Amino acid sequence: MFRVCRKGGEVIIPTYLVKQDRGISRLFVRIVNLFGTTFHEQFTEQTYKSFFEKLGYTDGTYDIVDGRMACDIAVFTKQ
Helix, strand or coil, X not given: CXXXXXXXXXXXXXXXXXXXXXXXXXXXXXHHHHCCCCCCCCCCXXXXXXXXXXXXXXXXXXXXXXXXXXXXXXXXXXX
């Protein structure tokens, strides 16, 4: 995505978070998987940040949108 992003532009990457071992978020993942869509990763807030850091993206900002199924929005600016 950075390849087609102009300098100073932002790449915005949202994902759902699994905040607990049990509960609505895990149930949601199971139901979605039944319909043929799979979650390759089931991120917590920390593992989502670690995912990008391992790829070398350490300067992102993260914003969590709470709800029944929380969402973490990562934003990276192209330098």
